Amino acid sequence: MDFSLTKEQRMIQEMVRDFAEKEIAPKADDIDKEERFPEEVFRKMGELGLMGIPFPEEYGGSGGDTLSYILAVEEIGRVCGSTGLSYAAAVSLGSSPIYHFGTEKQRQEHLIPLASGGSLASFGLTEPNAGSDAGGTRTKAEKRGDRYVINGEKCWITNASYARTVTVTAVTGEDDRGKKKISAFIVPTDAKGLTIRAEYEKMGVKGSNTTELVLEDVEVPEENILGDPEKGFNQFLYTLDGGRISIASLALGIGRAAYEDALKYSNERKQFGKHIGSFQAIQFKLADVAMELELARNMIAKAAWLKDNKKPFKKEAAMAKLFASEAATRACNQSLQIHGGYGYMREYKIERYLRDAKLMEIGEGTSEIQRLVIAREIGCPRQ
Ligand SMILES: Cc1cc2nc3c(=O)[nH]c(=O)nc-3n(C[C@H](O)[C@H](O)[C@H](O)COP(=O)(O)OP(=O)(O)OC[C@H]3O[C@@H](n4cnc5c(N)ncnc54)[C@H](O)[C@@H]3O)c2cc1C
Secondary structure (H helix, E strand, C coil): CHHHCCHHHHHHHHHHHHHHHHHHHHHHHHHHHCCCCCHHHHHHHHHCCHHHCCCCHHHCCCCCCHHHHHHHHHHHHHHCHHHHHHHHHHHHHHHHHHHHHCCHHHHHHHHHHHHCCCCEEEEECCECCECCCHHHCCCEEEEECCEEEEEEEEEEEECHHHEEEEEEEEEEEECCCCCEEEEEEEEECCCCCEEEECCCCCCCCCCCCEEEEEEEEEEEEHHHECCCHHHHHHHHHHHHHHHHHHHHHHHHHHHHHHHHHHHHHHCCCEECCEEHHHCHHHHHHHHHHHHHHHHHHHHHHHHHHHHHCCCCCHHHHHHHHHHHHHHHHHHHHHHHHHHHHHHCCHHHCHHHHHHHHHHCCCCCCCHHHHHHHHHHHCCCCCC
């Protein structure tokens, strides 16, 4: 991708790489081990303008584009998957819907503090019984006068314990064909009736804050509906399309870390009197991983370019997310194999990369759902 970067994009890439290596990498093992959300890192990222890369300056952002933003995600993900996931969720899921669909008042009130790094936001779509099938949402919002009263439950919501607001989806009624109407509501995290718990024990991305939300008669004013109340479903589909590019980039970052470590190790480790990197079996693994990461990089760049140029990008985002996430898991697995027994030990980080990478095949739409999206986009009939 470097061949096509602008001066500004390259500057952001270098700045974030430097920051990630100096400020995040030394803590990444502890963030994982202690399952600690790195609040101080997010404060610094805010000061550097990273929380607002893809938003205009008038809304507290840095006025960059999607490509600049995903380069940042990749560099952060390369050193710490937990921080990378929380970063991508804060920007793509927390702030982006407010930028894309919010009213001017909502942008002023909510986006500016987010983009300028003063606070975080999260996005609550998933429910215990509505995962891939988000249309199965059961959380309800009932209109009472000029307010809505929300009741329901959300699960695995990233960043909510540290967020100022969480945008939750809720059913507000039915359309003419009896289909659920789903709207999105900006809910302050200190709202009465909202309980946020972070008690999950996860396999990876352990330092990313993952929460359960319980909403019991949570009241919000009508003006907190995000964008068009009739289009809540389409709004979150668009939000997820954009988010998928960032998850793909996060996967690329993690895969790159695994690959770089494997390449280095294969030039250091000697067996049978030779560097293991001189064995063709190891070289072929490295060659395959290098090729897949290169391909993922190009697919991600294309999806980002389409988005930035206001062209349809749903199919390309799904392809990039699907390919990059599965390629990252393969890269981590091969890197672990190249490291032998050392790769199985915590000290060598590869097992952390592998645990973190696996989430990329699940979050923001599983691999199976990406294949469904691609199948629909290429014209296969709906089931
Ligand atoms: C760490 C973490 C962070 C997350 N952060 C957020 C967040 O910030 N906000 C949020 O809203 N959600 C979040 N999620 C939820 C995530 O998006 C869901 O886990 C994901 O969409 C899948 O839903 P599910 O887990 O209920 O799986 P299910 O939908 O129950 O799927 C189970 C299996 O069935 C397959 N499957 C389902 N339907 C089909 C089908 N039609 N055809 C073929 N196969 C199918 C799936 O691919 C999967 O393999 C997070 C999840 C995790 C683990």
